Amino acid sequence: MTEQTVLISGAGVAGPTLAYWLARAGFRPTVVERAAGLRSSGSPVDVRGPAARVANRMGITAKLREASTSATTLKFVDDAGRRTGRVAMGGDGGIELPRTDLAAILHEAASADAEFVFHDSITELHQDDGGVDVTFERGASRRFDLVIGADGLHSGVRRVAFGPEQAFVEHMGVYIATLPLAEPPADRTSIVMYNSPGRAVAVHPSRGHGIAAFMFRGAAVPGFDHRDSALHKRMLTEAYAGAGWRVPELLERVREADDVYLDSVSRVRMDSWATGRIALAGDAASCVSLFGDGSTLAMAGAFTLAEELGRTPADPASAFQRYETAHRKLVEPKQRNVSTAAALLIPATRRGLAVRNLGTRLLPLVSAARRLVPTRAA
Structure with missing residues (x-):
């Protein structure tokens, strides 16, 4: 049988993982990425559970550990910086590392057997029984046997092949912004x-420098643009007016920053992740941003998708269905828990804060704590 070609949109976490395993299943993968190079977000992400097993089979676990962060404790503080609660982290066998490093390690693993095309994106998709004709923003049109959208919460493939974003993306009442800090925090653990x-505002030691994360409750903003940095700065300034601790200093850094990343905490829900020869993976299919093990789910889902396509390469529809059935079992519990996790880390009232702080001595917040600083969509 002729080697089948697969176009994957997105070189974050799901895309390179999928390319690696598709190549080993006998496919010829091409990865197209809108950015000019690998994304620069250094926000920490987790590789744990099923993703840790995928990483081990890829032979990259040692590299992940070399790039891991040093955070072992989550401390809650009041306006004056006094500690009000503490949670120990780790112990579940997972690895936390900057998303930049995870993406680079996955890209390195996949690049020998996959074509990577940066600074381009898909604008049109036209499929028939034999394949998909793809029009690109910059490059020449090409034809592929299959197309997979692994291009995150704001997926272009999902928009072109399935419909407008508002039909599938649900705002969860919280916004998140991240800002790299030039210096490492005094306490790197x-x-x-x-x-x-x-x-809520969190400072994460990351690796080499700190990361500030701003998380706040708010209704959906009409016409919100996740690329509008000026809007993001205004939203942060308004949301944190009068806040204590280091917040005024951090807001000043926000105002001076060239680029601030801010996005809605969102949940993607779809009746199906595939249509014909086009399918979705990672956050494009089932985002559970902020507290949802996004990178772990992206790697696990990419492996399952490649495995199922390898089982029946001549019948992608059946492979897509098996992948979706299996992976939804991992995704759906995470999607159900988003509101609970938000209530723990961003209590809406002072009473809720007091109860949470007391609960840090009693409740297992570890799983929520390990995902404090979210990332750009996988």
Whole structure:
């Protein structure tokens, strides 16, 4: 049988993982990425559970550990910086590392057997029984046997092949912004988190420098644009007016920053992740951003998709269905828990804050704590 070609949109986490395993299943993968190179977000992400097993089979576990962060504790503080609670982290066998490093390690693993095309994106898809004709923003049109959208929460493939974003993306009442800090925190083993009702700010030591994360409750903003940095700065300034701890200093850094990443905490829900010869993976199919093990789910889902396509390469529809059935079992519990996790880390009232702080001595917040600083969509 002729080697089948697969176009994958997105070179984040799901895309390179899928390319690696598709190549080993006998396919010829091409990865197209809108950015000019690998994404630069250094926000920490987790590789744990099923993703840790995938990484081990890829032979990259040692590299992941070399790039891992040093955070072992989550500390809650008040306006004056006094500790109000503490949670120990780790112990589940997972690896936390900057998303930049994870993407680079996955790209390195896949690049020998996959074509990577940067600074381009898909604008049109036209499929028939034999394949998909793809029009690109910059490059010449090409034809592929299959197309997979692994291009994140704001997936272009999903928009072109399935419909407008608002039909599938649900705002969860929270926004998240991240800002790299030039210097490392004094304590490189602790995430420090400040709360006021409906607002949270965390400083994560990451690797080499800190990351500030702003999480706040808010209704959906009409016409919100996740690429509008000026809008993001205004939203942060308004949301954190009058906040204590280090927040005024961090807001000043926000105002001076060239680029601030801010996005809605969202949940993607779809009746089906495939249509004909086009399918979705990672956050494009089932985003559970902020507290949802996004990178872990992206790697696990990419492996399952490649495995199922390898089983029946001549019948992609059946492979897509088996992949979806299996992977939804991992995704759906995470999607159900988003609101609970938000209530723990971003209590809406002072009473809720007091109960949460007391609960840090009693409740297992570890799984939520390990995903404090979210990433750009996988």
